[in-house]
Amino acid sequence: xxxxxxxxxxxxxxxxxxxxxxxxxxxxxxxxxxxxxxxxxxxxxxxxxxxxxxxxxxxxxxxxxxxxxxxxxxxxxxxxxxxxxxxxxxxxxxxxxxxxxxxxxxxxxxxxxxxxxxxxxxxxxxxxx
Numbered sequence: 001x002x003x004x005x006x007x008x009x010x011x012x013x014x015x016x017x018x019x020x021x022x023x024x025x026x027x028x029x030x031x032x033x034x035x036x037x038x039x040x041x042x043x044x045x046x047x048x049x050x051x052x053x054x055x056x057x058x059x060x061x062x063x064x065x066x067x068x069x070x071x072x073x074x075x076x077x078x079x080x081x082x083x084x085x086x087x088x089x090x091x092x093x094x095x096x097x098x099x100x101x102x103x104x105x106x107x108x109x110x111x112x113x114x115x116x117x118x119x120x121x122x123x124x125x126x127x128x129x
Contacts, residue, residue, distance in 0.1 A: 021058075025065055025069065026104035027051065028066065028069070029075075029098075029100060031045050033098070033101070038090055038091070039066055039088070042091065043057060066091060074097035074100050075097055076091070077091050078090050
């Protein structure tokens with residue numbers, strides 16, 4: 001929880017945490033461990049994950065991520081023609097995707113420790129000013 005207000009000029013700055021684009025990758029893989037999902041459903045469900053703080057991620061970024069993960073073999077996609085509307089792609093995590101998610105978890109655990117150390121360091125320096 002923030003104990004200070006963000007000035008307007010920082011609204012689009014990465015320092016606000018508003019754009020955690022790289023975290024779309026592990027978050028999407030995590031969602032796909034539960035069920036096959038359409039891209040639109042993934043975008044909707046991502047906003048419910050705590051790191052997005054109820055804000056819908058940029059759909060074009062999510063679709064770019066899905067395309068890249070499909071090319072990398074972490075997800076597969078098939079056309080779902082079952083609805084009366086337009087065809088939609090249905091995404092499923094692969095075994096390689098599960099391994100990738102395990103690696104993400106380890107990486108984020110390491111980052112969590114490093115971020116804690118960095119926060120202590122940054123707070124000390126800020127208090128010195």
